[in-house]
Amino acid sequence: xPHTIHPHEVEFSAxxxxxxxGQNVNKVSNAIHLRFDIGRSSLPPTVKEKLLQWQDQRITKxxxxxxxxxxxxxxxxxxxxxxxxxxELIAKASVVLPVRRATKPTLASKRRRLEGKLLRSGIKSSxxxxxx
Numbered sequence: 073x074p075h076t077i078h079p080h081e082v083e084f085s086a087x088x089x090x091x092x093x094g095q096n097v098n099k100v101s102n103a104i105h106l107r108f109d110i111g112r113s114s115l116p117p118t119v120k121e122k123l124l125q126w127q128d129q130r131i132t133k134x135x136x137x138x139x140x141x142x143x144x145x146x147x148x149x150x151x152x153x154x155x156x157x158x159x160e161l162i163a164k165a166s167v168v169l170p171v172r173r174a175t176k177p178t179l180a181s182k183r184r185r186l187e188g189k190l191l192r193s194g195i196k197s198s199x200x201x202x203x204x
Contacts, residue, residue: 075115075116075119075162075163075166077108077113077155077158077159077162078114081108081109081112081113081114082106082107082108082155082158083106083107083108084104084105084106084107084151084154085104085105085107086101086102086103086104086105086147087101087103087104087105087140088100088101088102088103089101089102089103089142090103090142101147102142102144102145102146102147102150103140103141103142103150104140104141104142104147104150104151104153104154105138105139105140106137106138106139106140106141106151106154106155106157106158107136107137107138108136108137108139108158109135109136110123110124110131110135110136110137111135115162116166118168119162119165119166122165122166123135123137123161123162123165126165130161137158137161139154139157139158139161140154141153141154141157
């Protein structure tokens, strides 16, 4: 189930982008810093806990996700890219893995394993020196 990100929960700030761009790169702030406070968000508690437990460099110790988007020269495209990356991060955290139940090996699989060990044992024992 995809979780909706409310616009009032996300804070954007324009910063100067790094890298090439000629004279214009020093004048225009087109890169976007997205800040999303996990604790104050409307996400379900399980998703919040999972996000806070992750050891991700984008998540601060205070529980704020910071994403920097600067691949485009357009501020709006960078904003859309940052939102898409946030949505992807939240989608990963909201995936619930099925509970693994321990099972016992079947009798046939036990027999196959033992037959394989017996065969391998025979091969290795035949490599020894021959007694005359």
